[in-house]
Amino acid sequence: MKTLGLLLVAALALSGSYAVDKNNFKTCDQSGFCKRLRGFKPEKSQYTLNLDTVLVHGNVLSAEVNTVDTSTPQRTVLWHYALRLSALVDGTFRVEIDEADPLYPRYRTQLALKEEPKADGLKLLSNENGKLTLANTQGQKVIITAEPLLLEFVNAAGEVAVVLNDNGQLVVEPLRVKKERIDDDEANVVDVQEEEGTWGENFKSHHDSKPRGNEAVSLDISFPEADHVYGIPEHTDKFSLHTTTSGEPYRLFNLDVFEYDLDSRMAIYGAVPVMYSHGTKRSAGVFWHNSAETWVDVVNYADSTVVSSLVNLVTGGQKRRVDARFMSESGIVDVFVFLGEKPADLFRQYTALTGTAPLPPKFSLAYHQCRWNYNDEDDVRGVDENFDVHDIPADVIWLDIEYTDRKKYFTWDHLKFPHPAEMVANLTAKGRKLVTIIDPHIKREAGYFLHEDATEMGYYVKDKDGKDYEGWCWPGSSSYLDFFNPVVSKYYAERYQYDNFPGTSKDVHIWNDMNEPSVFNGPEITMPKDCRHYKPPQDGNDGLAAFWEHRHVHNEYGLWNIRATHEGMLLRDNSKYRPFILTRSTFAGTQRYAAVWTGDNAAEWGFLAVSVPMCLSLAAAGVSFCGSDVGGFFKYPEAELMTRWYQAGAFQPFFRAHSHIETKRREPWLYEPATTALIRDATRRRYALIDFWYTLFYEHSIDGLPVMRPLFQEFPAEEDTYTIDDEYLLGNALLVRPVVEPGVTSVKVYLPGAASRTLWYDVDTYHAHHANGYLTYDVTLAKIPVFQRGGSIVPRKERVRRSSALMADDPYTLVVALDINGTAQGSLYIDDGETYEYLNNKHIYAKLTFEPNAMTYSFIDENAHYPTRSWVERIVIAGIKSPPKTAKLTQAGKQTALQMTLHKGNDVLVVRKPAANMAQPWTINFTY
Ligand SMILES: *[C@@H]1O[C@H](CO)[C@@H](O)[C@H](O)[C@H]1NC(C)=O
Numbered sequence: 042m043k044t045l046g047l048l049l050v051a052a053l054a055l056s057g058s059y060a061v062d063k064n065n066f067k068t069c070d071q072s073g074f075c076k077r078l079r080g081f082k083p084e085k086s087q088y089t090l091n092l093d094t095v096l097v098h099g100n101v102l103s104a105e106v107n108t109v110d111t112s113t114p115q116r117t118v119l120w121h122y123a124l125r126l127s128a129l130v131d132g133t134f135r136v137e138i139d140e141a142d143p144l145y146p147r148y149r150t151q152l153a154l155k156e157e158p159k160a161d162g163l164k165l166l167s168n169e170n171g172k173l174t175l176a177n178t179q180g181q182k183v184i185i186t187a188e189p190l191l192l193e194f195v196n197a198a199g200e201v202a203v204v205l206n207d208n209g210q211l212v213v214e215p216l217r218v219k220k221e222r223i224d225d226d227e228a229n230v231v232d233v234q235e236e237e238g239t240w241g242e243n244f245k246s247h248h249d250s251k252p253r254g255n256e257a258v259s260l261d262i263s264f265p266e267a268d269h270v271y272g273i274p275e276h277t278d279k280f281s282l283h284t285t286t287s288g289e290p291y292r293l294f295n296l297d298v299f300e301y302d303l304d305s306r307m308a309i310y311g312a313v314p315v316m317y318s319h320g321t322k323r324s325a326g327v328f329w330h331n332s333a334e335t336w337v338d339v340v341n342y343a344d345s346t347v348v349s350s351l352v353n354l355v356t357g358g359q360k361r362r363v364d365a366r367f368m369s370e371s372g373i374v375d376v377f378v379f380l381g382e383k384p385a386d387l388f389r390q391y392t393a394l395t396g397t398a399p400l401p402p403k404f405s406l407a408y409h410q411c412r413w414n415y416n417d418e419d420d421v422r423g424v425d426e427n428f429d430v431h432d433i434p435a436d437v438i439w440l441d442i443e444y445t446d447r448k449k450y451f452t453w454d455h456l457k458f459p460h461p462a463e464m465v466a467n468l469t470a471k472g473r474k475l476v477t478i479i480d481p482h483i484k485r486e487a488g489y490f491l492h493e494d495a496t497e498m499g500y501y502v503k504d505k506d507g508k509d510y511e512g513w514c515w516p517g518s519s520s521y522l523d524f525f526n527p528v529v530s531k532y533y534a535e536r537y538q539y540d541n542f543p544g545t546s547k548d549v550h551i552w553n554d555m556n557e558p559s560v561f562n563g564p565e566i567t568m569p570k571d572c573r574h575y576k577p578p579q580d581g582n583d584g585l586a587a588f589w590e591h592r593h594v595h596n597e598y599g600l601w602n603i604r605a606t607h608e609g610m611l612l613r614d615n616s617k618y619r620p621f622i623l624t625r626s627t628f629a630g631t632q633r634y635a636a637v638w639t640g641d642n643a644a645e646w647g648f649l650a651v652s653v654p655m656c657l658s659l660a661a662a663g664v665s666f667c668g669s670d671v672g673g674f675f676k677y678p679e680a681e682l683m684t685r686w687y688q689a690g691a692f693q694p695f696f697r698a699h700s701h702i703e704t705k706r707r708e709p710w711l712y713e714p715a716t717t718a719l720i721r722d723a724t725r726r727r728y729a730l731i732d733f734w735y736t737l738f739y740e741h742s743i744d745g746l747p748v749m750r751p752l753f754q755e756f757p758a759e760e761d762t763y764t765i766d767d768e769y770l771l772g773n774a775l776l777v778r779p780v781v782e783p784g785v786t787s788v789k790v791y792l793p794g795a796a797s798r799t800l801w802y803d804v805d806t807y808h809a810h811h812a813n814g815y816l817t818y819d820v821t822l823a824k825i826p827v828f829q830r831g832g833s834i835v836p837r838k839e840r841v842r843r844s845s846a847l848m849a850d851d852p853y854t855l856v857v858a859l860d861i862n863g864t865a866q867g868s869l870y871i872d873d874g875e876t877y878e879y880l881n882n883k884h885i886y887a888k889l890t891f892e893p894n895a896m897t898y899s900f901i902d903e904n905a906h907y908p909t910r911s912w913v914e915r916i917v918i919a920g921i922k923s924p925p926k927t928a929k930l931t932q933a934g935k936q937t938a939l940q941m942t943l944h945k946g947n948d949v950l951v952v953r954k955p956a957a958n959m960a961q962p963w964t965i966n967f968t969y
């Protein structure tokens with residue numbers, strides 16, 4: 042659901058054009074600090090470490106850093122800073138640079154980290170010739186040069202993988218007192234020479250008062266010998282980031298951008314300031330822990346656009362390197378450095394800090410049907426019934442803002458939805474669920490309990506003068522809860538109690554949209570930066586020390602919103618059921634509470650294509666549970682585009698169709714029967730793999746690795762994979778190359794792993810392809826190019842049901858795709874699908890292995906059990922060279938001879954009805 046107005050959309054429909062209004066959003070030049078810092082190109086950094094102050098205690102080195110005016114012989118100290126370097130477990134380091142004695146505390150981002158990071162040991166190895174050398178306990182080192190300050194991070198292989206301040210762009214603008222003019226006597230006028238914009242700046246008709254003045258921070262980060270950098274979602278650019286010298290930097294500022302652009306570095310809804318480097322030499326990563334508006338410049342010296350003079354100047358002729366520069370409007374310099382060996386290690390290091398997505402309720406991995414809006418109970422019932430009439434499985438119907446009583450959240454429109462509890466009960470009878478939207482803007486209407494409570498108790502975000510901030514959003518005049526106040530978050534969480542939100546039950550889940558926050562009449566369609574948020578009183582509560590400004594916290598506002606929602610959904614049933622939440626605003630740590638979708642896209646091929654790099658980039662940044670609106674939100678998808686979008690969505694983590702209120706209805710059965718049939722087929726494919734998805738998300742919750750992964754995560758040495766972002770892997774087993782081009786009869790598919798003689802089996806035909814880079818693959822409109830990796834085992838459930846809940850006891854088909862050695866492995870996770878009982882060992886986490894002599898199903902978590910009634914209906918073994926003569930199942934001491942048939946040119950063996958129960962381990966022995 043969406044931005045500004047129907048009028049704009051109506052205009053769009055008439056003109057047929059689709060374009061962001063760039064005038065609503067700042068360029069770097071229009072953003073005071075970005076312009077100021079981007080122009081700062083010192084010959085040499087002024088920041089110098091005072092070696093006499095170095096102290097190493099526990100896992101922390103602390104030291105004073107000064108800015109020194111080296112142009113004078115006296116070497117005047119300009120400002121004092123405090124540096125902390127911490128060694129953390131897992132080969133991670135943290136560098137913090139704050140003012141030694143700031144005028145007021147500077148903001149430290151609060152919610153991104155899942156907990157206080159765990160310490161490793163840190164030892165000072167040497168302090169000589171103006172250099173300090175330190176080591177953690179795992180063989181990684183840090184070399185700090187005192188003057189000018191330079192930090193080099195050396196990985197376990199002894200190579201410098203990350204360098205800080207090599208380009209001298211470290212800046213921490215000191216907080217200052219605003220000097221007032223003394224006006225009574227001309228002679229006494231102190232003309233304070235300060236840069237324009239220091240104490241306030243303008244954008245369009247908006248004035249941003251800056252009571253603390255300039256307080257920006259910046260740091261350059263170099264990745265020696267890197268080929269590419271990735272990360273810093275959310276943008277519509279390629280997964281591998283571009284050099285920005287000839288254009289705008291990448292911008293990280295959560296914004297509700299109406300009709301966002303493709304191939305753009307403009308900010309949109311999410312901002313996750315984590316970056317990874319990768320190349321044939323090594324990998325590394327950094328997490329810029331800052332929630333203020335941030336711009337990031339990238340210079341990849343291998344890009345042809347980078348002029349050679351620059352290369353010579355900065356790197357002395359060395360060609361292979363990527364430099365990044367982070368610039369934030371406020372906060373401190375707080376950067377985590379990851380020195381893992383491989384991309385997978387880096388992704389894991391990042392989620393170790395910010396958390397993994399908890400195991401989602403199983404239904405949320407199935408198909409979701411949304412529209413702005415399903416109009417009333419009859420409409421909901423009709424949509425629900427039509428899925429059954431047309432034999433298309435579906436798990437969730439969604440209600441956008443129109444279900445409420447005139448945009449007052451936690452209420453229902455009693456004319457259109459007089460019986461919400463009965464409506465939900467009708468859905469749950471088929472195993473289906475409901476998701477309702479709850480936005481963070483609160484309608485300012487007398488008599489609305491939420492508005493009255495919030496006004497009375499002072500729960501709203503305040504404006505620059507300390508009054509309740511009023512903006513404009515869906516309900517008209519609106520205010521915004523200040524979730525930074527724990528009392529407000531608790532109050533909000535309690536609104537989700539079943540009694541407080543009548544009609545809801547454990548089967549009603551929540552969508553938090555518009556939480557950047559979106560403010561239609563605000564600067565850049567968001568909240569003014571000089572609005573005030575709650576600050577705990579312990580840091581002093583006078584004047585500017587009494588509150589945080591919105592500028593400090595902006596990118597984490599949505600995170601506070603979904604955290605309170607999550608708390609509320611646990612509260613409503615005493616933490617019995619796992620909640621599902623969808624958010625649009627995204628920040629580091631979002632994955633701990635919610636799934637993310639890519640916002641208001643359009644029914645255009647380009648938006649279908651970009652869904653892959655956007656979700657890959659989010660997945661690398663911890664947010665595995667990602668998807669785009671299937672069909673496109675704006676405009677109407679014709680049959681081919683709709684078909685391809687369902688096919689792509691069926692293989693992306695969050696699979697939801699959604700559409701704008703002004704567009705033509707487009708539920709699957711409203712197309713020609715041939716198209717409906719293709720949509721049905723794509724959706725059924727999703728359901729057949731529902732346990733595979735569920736297992737991947739369980740494994741993510743433990744190991745933190747992306748569910749949807751770039752090819753180079755699994756094939757880090759293979760250079761061709763570094764720029765591939767139109768295909769991806771699900772876990773390590775399936776390779777997906779969705780068709781995102783119109784009218785094609787073939788697509789290019791890259792099959793990685795030639796060096797390890799990897800086989801890839803087309804999942805429709807079991808035809809095996811030897812990995813050998815690119816091949817041209819024929820496709821029909823019915824084809825979704827998906828390949829199973831040789832050496833993997835994928836669980837499937839092939840009975841067609843109305844919802845995933847009704848499949849719980851269904852039997853499995855296990856698809857074994859053999860590698861060149863005739864072996865394969867896989868895993869399977871099973872539980873009740875919705876409660877937290879799995880944490881009390883009520884689950885099965887099992888390993889499946891196939892060797893020529895035997896296939897076994899054994900429990901990885903030996904103490905965990907779940908009384909599933911599912912059994913093995915069929916085992917398909919693809920790529921068999923010499924078929925076995927006999928097969929014998931052993932389970933619980935009982936032996937059974939099994940039937941086998943050989944298919945497809947004699948290389949696919951099917952073991953028929955082994956009937957092994959999945960609640961217990963089993964083995965099948967083969968003889969030849
Ligand atoms: C629930 O289902 C019954 C049976 O189909 C129907 O009569 C009733 O109107 C439904 N209730 C709602 C609120 O949709």
Ligand SMILES: *[C@@H]1O[C@H](CO)[C@@H](O)[C@H](O)[C@H]1NC(C)=O
Nearest residue numbers: 797798799832860861862864
């Ligand atoms: C096949 O076996 C050989 C020898 O054990 C091993 O080196 C190789 O990695 C295996 N190949 C695959 C694809 O598993």
